[in-house]
Amino acid sequence: MIDKAVLIPTYNEELAIETVIKNILNSNPDVKIFLADSSTDKTPEIAESLGATVIRTEKLGKGYSVKEAFKTIEAKKLIMIDGDNTYPYDLSKIFKLLDNYDIVFTSRLRGKIEPGAMPLLNTFTNHFTSWYARCFLGIKNTDVMSGLIGFRYPTYKNLDIKANGFELEVEIVVESFRLNLKAAEIAIEFYNRIGKPKIEYLDGFRILYHFSKKALPFLWKKSKVQELDMYDLEGNILNSKQA
Numbered sequence: 001m002i003d004k005a006v007l008i009p010t011y012n013e014e015l016a017i018e019t020v021i022k023n024i025l026n027s028n029p030d031v032k033i034f035l036a037d038s039s040t041d042k043t044p045e046i047a048e049s050l051g052a053t054v055i056r057t058e059k060l061g062k063g064y065s066v067k068e069a070f071k072t073i074e075a076k077k078l079i080m081i082d083g084d085n086t087y088p089y090d091l092s093k094i095f096k097l098l099d100n101y102d103i104v105f106t107s108r109l110r111g112k113i114e115p116g117a118m119p120l121l122n123t124f125t126n127h128f129t130s131w132y133a134r135c136f137l138g139i140k141n142t143d144v145m146s147g148l149i150g151f152r153y154p155t156y157k158n159l160d161i162k163a164n165g166f167e168l169e170v171e172i173v174v175e176s177f178r179l180n181l182k183a184a185e186i187a188i189e190f191y192n193r194i195g196k197p198k199i200e201y202l203d204g205f206r207i208l209y210h211f212s213k214k215a216l217p218f219l220w221k222k223s224k225v226q227e228l229d230m231y232d233l234e235g236n237i238l239n240s241k242q243a
Contacts, residue, residue, distance in 0.1 A: 001074045001075065001076055001153070002032050002073075002074065002075040002076065003030070003075070003076050003077065004028070004030055004031045004032070004075065004076070004077050004078075004079075004095055005031060005032045005033070005034060005073055005075035005077070005078045005079070006024055006028070006031050006032070006033050006034070006078075006079050006080075006081060006091065007034045007035075007036060007066070007069055007073065007078060007079070007080045007081070008020065008021075008033065008034070008035050008036070008047075008052075008080075008081055008082070008083040009035075009036045009037075009062050009065050009066050009069070009080070009082070009083070010035050010036070010037045010038075010039055010043050010044075010047075010083040011037070011038050011039055011043075011059070011062070011065075012039045012040060012041045012043060013039070013043050013083040013084060013194075014039070014041040014042045014043045014046060015194050016083060016084050016085045016193070016194035017035075017043050017046050017047055017083050018046050018050065019085055019194065020081075020083050020084075020085055020089075021033055021047060021050045021051075021052055022050065023089040024081075024089050024091070025050075025051075026089070027089040027090040027091065027092070028089075028090070028091050028092065028095075031091075032053070032075070033047075033050075033051070033052040033053070034052065034053045034054075034055060034069060034072075034073055035047045035052055035053070035054045035055060035083070036055050036057055036065035036066050036068060036069035037054050037055065037056055037057065037065065038056070038057050038058060038059040038060070038065055040059075043083075044056065055068060055069045055072055057069075060164050061163075061164040062164075062168050063161060063163035063164045063167060063168035063171070064164040066080065066161070066168055067161050070156045070157060070159070070161075073156075074153075075153060076152070076153050077095055077098045077150065077151070077152055077153070078150070078151045078153070078156055079091050079094055079095070079148070079149070079150045079151075080147070080148070080149050080150075080151070081147065081148050082147040082148070084193040084194060085191060085192075085193055085194040086117060086147075086190055086191050086192070086193045087106075087147065087148045087188065087190065087191070088148075088188055088189050088191075091150075093186060093231075093235040094106070094148075094150040094186065095150070096235070097150065097184050097186065097231070097235075098150050098151070098152045100182070100184075101150075101152065101181075101182050101183060101184045101229070102151070102152050102155045102176075102181040102182045102183065103149065103150065103151055103152070103155050103172075103176050103181050103182075103183050103184075104149065104150035104151075104183070104184050104185070104186060105141055105143070105146065105149055105173070105176075105183065105184070105185040105186075105228075106143065106146045106148040106149065106185065106186055106187070106188045107141070107142045107143035107146060107185050107186070107187050107188065108126070108143050108146055108188060108189075108190040109126060109127065109130065109142055109143045110142050110143070110185075110187040110230075110232075111187035111188045111189050111190065111233055112189045112190070112233065113189075113190045114189070114190060114191045114192055116192055117190050117191050117192045117193070118190060125145070126143060126145050129144055129145055129170070130142055130143055130144050130145070133170075133173070139173060139174070139177055140228045141173050141185055141228065142185065142230075143185075144169065144170050144173045145169050145170065146169060146188075147169060148188060149169070149172060155181060158179060159171075159172060159175045159179075160175060160178075161175065182227075183227070183228050183229070184228065184229040184230070184231060185228055185229070185230055185231065186230075186231040186232075186233075186235065187231065187232050187233045188233070189233070
């Protein structure tokens with residue numbers, strides 16, 4: 001079994017993928033990189049030339065590709081990160097937290113966002129969805145749509161993921177709550193992407209619908225409050241609910 005792995009779900013990221021892979025390896029030389037890829041451009045060829053393992057999937061959406069990759073990858077620690085250059089490359093803080101947590105979420109909204117990296121519509125959608133989760137679903141994550149998430153084995157094998165599209169991240173949040181996983185959230189920086197965004201306006205409504213459909217049935221029956229330890233940008237703990 002691999003000690004540390006990074007999973008990058010990709011669809012036509014040929015402009016960014018070389019930069020992303022090289023920078024991840026420069027900052028984390030001991031990781032194995034996998035792509036969950038459904039591209040029609042040169043993304044997989046570029047990735048393979050840099051030593052990444054490409055798991056080819058049907059073009060059914062980000063969630064579908066990640067589900068297929070989870071079935072294949074065997075790693076003690078696995079971090080999922082987008083392939084568009086928006087997330088930080090030094091993943092050491094997340095890997096370290098995985099010594100003590102089943103799953104580590106990240107928060108762009110508690111961290112630092114580069115000017116222009118999150119357009120106004122995206123900012124509103126992210127804030128609203130996270131507020132909705134806290135107020136109506138009892139979920140404490142401050143950024144439920146962040147695409148940078150760490151998993152300790154076998155957490156990612158046990159997630160019951162139904163989403164095929166961009167609902168993936170919110171479903172992982174709900175699954176973490178449902179499975180009573182020991183969870184943490186760390187603030188991160190967020191940067192301007194390379195290439196065109198894949199998410200569309202209507203995806204925000206699909207995410208909210210899927211979020212509610214997934215969460216409400218068991219949350220209505222569940223009295224336990226989610227426990228979530230919070231860390232700042234430097235990796236310092238802000239609270240400890242699970243000590």
